[in-house]
Amino acid sequence: MIIMRSDATPEEVKEVVAKVEANGLKVHISEGSERVIIGAIGDGRPVVRDQFTLLPGVDRVMPISRPYKLASREFQPANTTFKLGPATFGGDQIVIIAGPCSVESRSQLIEVAEAVREAGAHVLRGGAYKPRTSPYAFQGLGQEGLELLAEARAVTGMPVVTEVMAPELVCKVADYADMLQIGARNMQNYALLTAAGEAQVPVLLKRGLSATIEEMLMAAEYILAHGNNRVALCERGIRTYETATRNTTDINAIPVLQELTHLPVLLDPSHSTGQWKYVTPIARAAIAAGADGLIVEVHPRPEEALSDGGQSLKPERFAEMVAQVRAIADALGRR
């Protein structure tokens, strides 16, 4: 949709029309009393928008169609569902992923894993490679962390999700884990998205710190376009001016995403609030808003955690959270 300036000349309109046609697009012209509007109708192939913006007499160019396809509900009306051990993403079930922020030791990991499984979690989370703002902070156990995760899976029977931070590590991480997490800071790391798209493992894609919902769907589109359609999206709070909480939970994103895409939508109340006190109410809110699952940080002794202790629940509080979430799910007819 190309909107001409109110003082555009007929020659300028002609030039724009010629350019539209040169791109293989169909032209529709609306002549108002104030200005001319030119519709450019294509077949879905991408067109460089600025070529029109810059022509003389053009005021603005407004895109009409959405920039993602494979991720859209228009393309696939039915929900995407996929299984991961006892969990089915995208169906009736509320999927609960839980575990420590970082894998710190064998005993810590096994202790948490057994506690969260008992409380009702379906999938175990734990970071082996940690993106840290400071180069001086604990960066994760790396390879050793992956091995401990595999061991925790063997002991507890729970599938495991862990973050991957660089494209060349995708294959290695996929050898140990059942699901790859792409973290908020890497949501637009296109080399990594491409590598994850080529892997044959489910992906948990977290929303970038200040990504729009559309950008998140475009990031998912990268993975889908490279052949992997087992993608779950995760709202984890966005950056706003409010500093009372670490991030602002964008609860609106839950119904908006469910309208726009067929992919499962989870929420991470640990990161979206940044304080353990707020995790349970926001977990309840997420399920009430219609989310398909949760990912929650749990640590047996948060005050000793090497990262994110402040937002980690103790196992007994996590069990309470699960009970409350279950009550909400029941009230809404989910399980």
Add this chain to the structure above:
Amino acid sequence: MIIMRSDATPEEVKEVVAKVEANGLKVHISEGSERVIIGAIGDGRPVVRDQFTLLPGVDRVMPISRPYKLASREFQPANTTFKLGPATFGGDQIVIIAGPCSVESRSQLIEVAEAVREAGAHVLRGGAYKPRTSPYAFQGLGQEGLELLAEARAVTGMPVVTEVMAPELVCKVADYADMLQIGARNMQNYALLTAAGEAQVPVLLKRGLSATIEEMLMAAEYILAHGNNRVALCERGIRTYETATRNTTDINAIPVLQELTHLPVLLDPSHSTGQWKYVTPIARAAIAAGADGLIVEVHPRPEEALSDGGQSLKPERFAEMVAQVRAIADALGRR
């Protein structure tokens, strides 16, 4: 807490200490290996902070105590509760306020009022004076709108809440309405807050478009400090970079406010989303997060509404929303 620069001289420290004492504050000095930190401990009277910031050798000044008192949980640990007709704000009950954005006519108002009462609403809302971004848009019926609201109250028995936009109208609006609404654009209109504090009517204070939680509590403090303690707070979405919804519902604000203040906390899912499709899921989320009530826009024929039609529920959808919200409230042991 006054943090000196690492290169501050002993004379500079002395000067700051003298200034602190001159303000009648007690001094505590911490000398680290890198820098000196000076604590200034007062008795709660306000102190001009910049007088210290600007002294030579000072790096930063950090406030330790919160700037509001009457509104804080520390001041009053128990919830504030107050009654308005069949509704009790701040207790176990989920209070539901509903009605049209604008009062448009007698028949429209009575039709909506009866429909929302039947669906379970406790209080009727409706705008007589409308704050509109454009000077050319419908500005509300004014005085006539107030009279219609009073009539709707007489017919339905529901108490009425309506917005007041200027201090000189507070008395007049309070003559017709049971509760005054201070809208988002006026949250820091201090003349209006002062007038509302002097009125003896409950106040519904909406969060400013980009107000922090602390600023909202400071606005409530104005009303409380002028003698009116029947104040309910209302989260209505904040402005962020995300444009998929009109505003971003700050769901975190619900548990944060309930920790910081004893005042009742409501949520307005109509404004916080801006689209009727998202109102019900966000209403559910609000109650699940612990909100004490909701304020919702309802219109019998939204496509004919003179304002906010896009975010108004039809009466039958509102009834469904109430049923779902009730199921959530039951699951959490509220009513």
Add this chain to the structure above:
Amino acid sequence: MIIMRSDATPEEVKEVVAKVEANGLKVHISEGSERVIIGAIGDGRPVVRDQFTLLPGVDRVMPISRPYKLASREFQPANTTFKLGPATFGGDQIVIIAGPCSVESRSQLIEVAEAVREAGAHVLRGGAYKPRTSPYAFQGLGQEGLELLAEARAVTGMPVVTEVMAPELVCKVADYADMLQIGARNMQNYALLTAAGEAQVPVLLKRGLSATIEEMLMAAEYILAHGNNRVALCERGIRTYETATRNTTDINAIPVLQELTHLPVLLDPSHSTGQWKYVTPIARAAIAAGADGLIVEVHPRPEEALSDGGQSLKPERFAEMVAQVRAIADALGRR
């Protein structure tokens, strides 16, 4: 511009067309391979947009024309200029407004006024009524402050600008001051904008803390539509996630406003940075970007100021700032 869903039926298209025509608008239909787009072309009278949004089959409604008229460059291509004592707003001259945040005493005000006049300022600023976040902070001298401002004008010959916070005070403040300031917190106080529009005094309209450029122009439109066309706009920083400065100076707003409107555009580097150290570089940047003037806080002893000391320049630093700004103005051929 009404964009239908890709699955809209011909009946739905017909219904929308009928509704457009019922509003007295002309219809243009573009039928693409994917969807139908309906143009609704009016004569400039406002139309309620949501009446179309809610019709079945409609995907989105996109406005094409801008919502303000009198404030737009299309309506008036030439710059608005007006005089205020030695200053001409909107012409070649860089107008400099300076003075204390608050009027604190006769001696303080006269001292600052003489210092800033000597350094090259054209207009004196000073707050008599102060909008303060805390009800316990200094609220300004009120009436006495107005009288002191009038006295400072008599002594120094400088015209005076001061803030007005409530509609019922507009006439009184206009009796004492040469220009009314509408502050950031009141940019959408429509009762106040209306009163300022009816007054016959120039108005300095500051951008709201999180107002868009379009909303600022709509606020100006209120004043213009009520008959007052001597309005200057003032960028004063916006609220973002960045906390290193009190606000984020939206320097882009300078060229954007100058493209969209004929009204003069000033910048307030004191509020837009919040720290005196950054005031001079940002004042230089404003003029380099093309601003028509500056409004700057100056205090002889900032560490004793009752408000905003941290962002106030001392008179000698202000004189330096004026010299540097002058050098930039010369380099760009302004004075």
Add this chain to the structure above:
Amino acid sequence: MIIMRSDATPEEVKEVVAKVEANGLKVHISEGSERVIIGAIGDGRPVVRDQFTLLPGVDRVMPISRPYKLASREFQPANTTFKLGPATFGGDQIVIIAGPCSVESRSQLIEVAEAVREAGAHVLRGGAYKPRTSPYAFQGLGQEGLELLAEARAVTGMPVVTEVMAPELVCKVADYADMLQIGARNMQNYALLTAAGEAQVPVLLKRGLSATIEEMLMAAEYILAHGNNRVALCERGIRTYETATRNTTDINAIPVLQELTHLPVLLDPSHSTGQWKYVTPIARAAIAAGADGLIVEVHPRPEEALSDGGQSLKPERFAEMVAQVRAIADALGRR
């Protein structure tokens, strides 16, 4: 600085003190009338903050020292300067980097390179690997683009800067280019920052789309901590609620960064505005605010550009921009 709650017991205070000492930190206690504050003074080694936050009786923990060291002015008071062909970053000289967004062909690149060199640019920019929001958009020429950049350098004698997007490409890109660019989307790609730190090539680090100034300095710290101290920082606009421009130029960041760090600071007016009309005024503002240089997109026929045409200057407009920037630099005594 650990702030206890007003109702903390002496036992809780003792427990916190013991924990502080167990971390090898010195303790300073301030006992106010309302609450106790415990200072924990270390030797600069990182400490996990949440271990204190979570102890009983603790209200908040406030960090006093800044989290970056090598990048700070306290660590190195004098400006970092380094040479790149005819340019010296961080000195008196205003460094101008210019070129096309993407390398599109040999003739396009050589044409732009010669034009910008003639107009006064010192360094050539051009993207071989392009981070694109859409997987369907032009992704850059890759290896061929690098070869063309090397050829353009041979022909024009200008040093070359180009973006690197993945850690495993750092060595390859460093073989062809004189300076590596780390783009906004990768500012917190820690694997990439580490690889760039290990390379012996200057780095141009762009601010993330919603990174704080502190986070940008932490990203620089990663590079410095891995042994590379030739780093220039680049403000390129941040994401805010304002949509009139693609990004909001954070002009305040220029003086703030120059106070906090010794690294050179550039500004990218092409990305920070997103429209060519605003590039020149914002380039002038950047230099007036004190920036050490600019990076600008230039294309001979923007309407044919494969990316970012809308924000690219034509060569003749770029020459005008350089002339205006030079006038400002002269007025401020720089060259």
